[in-house]
Amino acid sequence: MNRRSRLFARHRLSGQLILAFLTLAVTSVWFQSVLDEPEIVLEIGGTYEDMRKNSSASFSPLIRGHLWLGIPKTDAQLRFIDSQYGFITPAARFFTVGFDDNVIVDIRMSPQVEPLLLDDALKVVLDLQNQWREKGWMAMGVRNNPTIADTPEWRAWLGDGERSGITYWQAGDKYQVMLVLGQFNDPRNPAEERYLITLALAKPWTPFDDE
Template sequence: MTETRSNKWQWWVAGLILGFAAVWGVYVKARPADEVVLTIGEPYTQIRQQSRSTLPVLTRDNRINLYVRRPAVLRFSDPQYGFVTPAAKLLSLYADESGKVVAITISPQVDTLKLDEAMPVLIDLQNQFRRGGWQPFRVNGNPPIEDNRDTRVHIRDCAAPTSYWQASNKYQISLNIRCFRSDDRPNDERYLITLDLGTPVFGELPNE
């Protein structure tokens, strides 16, 4: 009798756990993605209020690395030069001493990607820049990244191609893709995209 009751109890607990896992899975899929909404120069406290994210409270010690603890989409909300990224596990903001955000670093992915997965992300971001009026610059040595055979060979050689974009005299972006190979899986090709956004730091004019 005792053994029968024990088995029933174990099955009840197992069913409860499975039921909770199923409900949690539905919730995770239905929950809107986290989102960080900002433009350069906005107060960090305002960005936290208008975003749905895990950005931390600003302190004197963390203002140069204000990062999300759960993946979030970046919505750059400038009315002319705005764009949207895929969800990012690495999204970090940098605030000046007055608490205004002056730079962003983001890898718009939740994991390292195969090249066939990474290239559409790169191309879509550059197309959004073009539609928003961003202009490529430093193109003689660093033209916009294209999805063709030569570029893929270049990327697989771990050359880390980079494109540069400027929005009038307001913002500049550097966008690159580089190899990411772990010691335990040296033959597993994976790639990491990095986008750095801030006020102009290069003196070149667009198309130089």
């Protein structure tokens, strides 16, 4: 091997080592960011104490002997734990947990940290619906409130600021979710159509006829 070939091989090896190092560094940062994502981990019927013990996001103090609402002290994703029906949301800025004394009775949140463009909002909604479908949740009341889909018809419906998409899902006789997607007037982006997702979760509260 002549001198030029040796130099070329050395530079190529150096480049490969740098690339490998950068790839490892990026992967480590990404993995750490996933691990560091603040989470509220809870179950309906669970206790405030268990939620605090299992969560990585700090939470407002317990108020004993009252019906009350608590909130995370930072943006946080929800990890809803159930052996069959559990699911995970993106990080949320609006996130309230309802308590009866120290027992969790409901959750209301927007699984986003800012109003989203329609493409991004639909990705969140479809991911949640897919998680529920895969875990055995059933769409309810679909005759009047069909599941939300990324179709021209749904986009046209949601593009009318007076309309929202509402869908209900139920996990046996244990839990019910109402998911709402609609336009939101975002003063920071007045020239854009931005969307807000609202999720409510509790024990079943709305009856549905079999459809």
